[in-house]
Amino acid sequence: MSSSSSEKRVMVLAMDQTENSQYALEWSLDHFFTPFGSDAPFDLVIVYAKPFPSVPIGTVAGPTPVAIGPEIFPAVDLELKLVADQVTEKAKQICTSKSVHGALVEIVEGDARNVLCDAVDRHRASLLVLGSRGYGAIKRVVLGSVSDHCTHHAHCSVMIVKKPKSKK
Numbered sequence: 124m125s126s127s128s129s130e131k132r133v134m135v136l137a138m139d140q141t142e143n144s145q146y147a148l149e150w151s152l153d154h155f156f157t158p159f160g161s162d163a164p165f166d167l168v169i170v171y172a173k174p175f176p177s178v179p180i181g182t183v184a185g186p187t188p189v190a191i192g193p194e195i196f197p198a199v200d201l202e203l204k205l206v207a208d209q210v211t212e213k214a215k216q217i218c219t220s221k222s223v224h225g226a227l228v229e230i231v232e233g234d235a236r237n238v239l240c241d242a243v244d245r246h247r248a249s250l251l252v253l254g255s256r257g258y259g260a261i262k263r264v265v266l267g268s269v270s271d272h273c274t275h276h277a278h279c280s281v282m283i284v285k286k287p288k289s290k291k
Contacts, residue, residue: 139254
């Protein structure tokens with residue numbers, strides 16, 4: 124039974140520059156898209172959350188103090204844009220290599236936790252897919268966890284794809 128694009132559910136997939144998110148994309152394509160061709164059960168939206176440039180203004184402590192001012196922001200912002208372009212280009216390449224066409228790839232500026240939950244609402248997604256960073260409990264508490272936040276605040280099901288540990 125074929126379903127039209129307007130009847131399909133939406134999968135939002137979080138992408139960043141880590142191997143874990145690339146694995147999550149490849150895994151999702153292999154399980155939900157490639158085997159079904161044009162009859163895939165989802166429309167795919169890949170979202171990269173581009174961080175805001177956050178360079179402190181003032182003096183950086185160290186052996187020789189360095190003055191940092193607003194003039195550094197254009198360079199930081201340019202670097203963040205380059206990373207965003209690399210991540211989204213990689214996502215497109217992975218989709219093409221798996222014969223998946225028509226994925227929407229977005230770059231949205233902001234904190235990943237908020238960007239992803241907003242993307243779920245904006246696209247009326249029924250599934251949010253995230254790669255696992257594999258942080259331990261202490262790192263999750265200190266650094267925060269995007270997946271923890273999304274499982275509690277996204278208005279859809281959340282799937283966390285874990286990359287298998289490599290055998291040594």
